[in-house]
Amino acid sequence: MYNNEEDSLVAHLSKENNILNDSINEIMNSPNVVFRAESSDTLFKQYQVLKHVKSKSDTLQKVFEKITTGFFDYRSRNQFYYNGIPGLAEFDTIKYFLKGDTISLPFNFNHRITSFDNIIYQISNYLQALQEKANSTMSNLSKSLKIYENQEIIDSLDRVLSSLQSSINEKYSEASNFEDIDNSKVSFSIKVYHSLHKRILSGIKKKYINNSLSQEKMIELGNTLICYYAFLDSNKTYLDRIDNMHKYWNDSLFTVYRDNPFDFRKLQTKILEGVQNASNILLNHYANQLLNAKTCEQIYNELNKIILLNNRVEFLVKNMELDIVQKLNRALRRERVPNRIERLLEL
Structure with a gap:
């Protein structure tokens, strides 16, 4: 028992x-x-x-x-x-x-x-x-097992980075002559590329290829590089568009051509000058923020702000006859502070 x-x-x-x-x-x-x-x-x-x-x-x-x-x-x-x-x-x-x-x-x-x-x-x-x-x-x-899994991830990151870098080198080929070009003639996309490369990317890449780092740190840096490279690769067209945004607004949005009963030439009229001036100030502010962004998340955020600003401007011009738009135009005439303009435009 x-x-x-x-x-x-x-x-x-x-x-x-x-x-x-x-x-x-x-x-x-x-x-x-x-x-x-x-x-x-x-x-x-x-x-x-x-x-x-x-x-x-x-x-x-x-x-x-x-x-x-x-x-x-x-x-x-x-x-x-x-x-x-x-x-x-x-x-x-x-x-x-x-x-x-x-x-x-x-x-x-x-x-x-x-x-x-x-x-x-x-x-x-x-x-x-x-x-x-x-x-x-x-x-x-x-x-x-973690060592092998991490190595597979690093190998995958290397392949993605290699592909992105080849694409970027082709799209931003003129960046190699950046120092020799008059700054006023350099496109915004090249300015962004040069700024990111000089301030951030070259340092991260140097660390990433340093074999003395742990695998976890290499994975972290590799993903950070991919974030920046993907931004440059996929957004060059829009970054170039930002160069011409002021001109596009001035010539196509804020300038209206009406029939002239006394001449064959159209009458040229400026509209929503308060919105235009304030939007130009805010665009310059966003572009400068993007050029000096310190993180990958910030550069995406700043570009998104520019896209939203352009959409807002186009919407206001399309609805310029509305009283609320005219009221907003008057409120923006003497406004020069980006944060206040941002609030007024509801961005």
């Missing part, structure tokens, strides 16, 4: 062992482990150690099943396990095959169950040590 305390302990240990077994199965059967296990000696060694730990856990589970299913109702556990539990009573050597070679690896685990004395409590101590060994091995396995 066994007391209730032992029965309760067996139930608890069986539950703990099941949790351990499930954890080991989950990581051993994960796609990354299955796919990469043989890609590195270290990784495969950790995999084999974990596999051996699982065999110990499986052995314990068989013991728990015998106890809980009534195997020892008419048998003595002490007599059955007089010399300990087979498979858990000796020091082990792990043997496995890798790349055609047979590898023998000592199983560094000092706990054994070699006698029948207080066997349930021996199992409790053994299981606790086995859990620690499994957790340590799974942690090392995860770290080894």
